[in-house]
Amino acid sequence: MVNFNGKILEANTDFLNEENRGLRYGDALFETIRVVNNKIYFWESHYLRLMASMRILRMEIPMNFTMEFLQDEIKNSIAENNQQDKAVRVRITVFRNNGGLYTPLDNNVSYIIETKVLDNPFYILEDAPYEVELFKDHYVNAGLLSTLKSNNKALHVLAGIYAKENDYNNCLLVNEKKNVIEATNGNIFLVKGNVVKTPPITEGCLNGVLRKQLIEIISKTDDLELNEAEISPFEIQKADELFITNVISGIISVTKYRKKTFTNSTAKQLVGKLNARARLQG
The missing domain is CATH 3.20.10.10 (D-amino Acid Aminotransferase, subunit A, domain 2)
Structure with a gap:
């Protein structure tokens, strides 16, 4: 399941097209987050970095993009995938909406939330050659x-x-x-x-x-x-x-x-x- 602007979609659902600005121009940001047993690690730091990055790229930050709102969206996405009791890798991608060439028609954004189960709930220092x-x-x-x-x-x-x-x-x-x-x-x-x-x-x-x-x-x-x-x-x-x-x-x-x-x-x-x-x- 994938969360697109608050709507839960089945995996492999086609919901983006060739006009996507993230695809065309890399006009997008992302956060990769570790969640364990439904606890979001370092959430405040992730949220503040995302907001600061959106401002730097002159993206319009939606009024509802509060810490609480995005936190709930992350947890809803995890719940829809039945991963509440697991270690999960979450990726939030925020991209400017379709329209324009290099210069966008406006600065409004959309978001995608993906989740994937991790092998270990703890940080483990591997002894393998690297x-x-x-x-x-x-x-x-x-x-x-x-x-x-x-x-x-x-x-x-x-x-x-x-x-x-x-x-x-x-x-x-x-x-x-x-x-x-x-x-x-x-x-x-x-x-x-x-x-x-x-x-x-x-x-x-x-x-x-x-x-x-x-x-x-x-x-x-x-x-x-x-x-x-x-x-x-x-x-x-x-x-x-x-x-x-x-x-x-x-x-x-x-x-x-x-x-x-x-x-x-x-x-x-x-x-x-x-x-x-x-x-x-x-």
């Missing part, structure tokens, strides 16, 4: 639009294809200054000693919800020091740990980058704190 490489064919521009979770993800798609074709688990993306800013599917954190480093939003990385949560957790952990600063490719080869974060997987420890291998002791420490925080905020 190798990454730099993707240097194209650069992410260090600007405000790059920080949005928009449908303009051609660069990330190409990086994912590059990783698959070369037997890597993921790729690290760089900006026009050739600094490393994120992975194809999440933010990055680098650990050297007791310092945990992550690129600032001004570098062009995604303004990630889990990034925000981990920054707050690390800042309150006595034996760790947070540093938001540029990361060069050279620094990665000198790091003790490197991990990727997103709200669905939690923390993904990188085990290898070129000839460098990494440990994961800090990631292990943080994943427990992250699970505790998620349960409290859910």
Whole structure:
């Protein structure tokens, strides 16, 4: 079942056409949300990011788009799919309505809510090998639009294809200054000693919800020091740990980058704190 503007539709129902602006121009935003036993993790952060992103893209925010309304729509979608007692991946897509060419006829929007069952209700740190490489064919521009979770993800798609074709688990993306800013599917954190480093939003990385949560957790952990600063490719080869974060997987420890291998002791420490925080905020 899919929720389209509040109407529950059977899976595979045709309800969009060739004029859809998300398809034509990538004129759309999305939020990927983790829900466990009908508790929406970090919902306030997701909601505020969505509203801020809609304003940046000059979309008209409907009067009924309150936190409570969208929360109810998410839970209704989960209920229609009989997933209330499961861990669920929810995607909300908001797109400008049909009409116009590059310039829209108006800024009104529609939304879609999809749900998919996840394997585990907890954030689990996998011990499997996880190798990454730099993707240097194209650069992410260090600007405000790059920080949005928009449908303009051609660069990330190409990086994912590059990783698959070369037997890597993921790729690290760089900006026009050739600094490393994120992975194809999440933010990055680098650990050297007791310092945990992550690129600032001004570098062009995604303004990630889990990034925000981990920054707050690390800042309150006595034996760790947070540093938001540029990361060069050279620094990665000198790091003790490197991990990727997103709200669905939690923390993904990188085990290898070129000839460098990494440990994961800090990631292990943080994943427990992250699970505790998620349960409290859910």
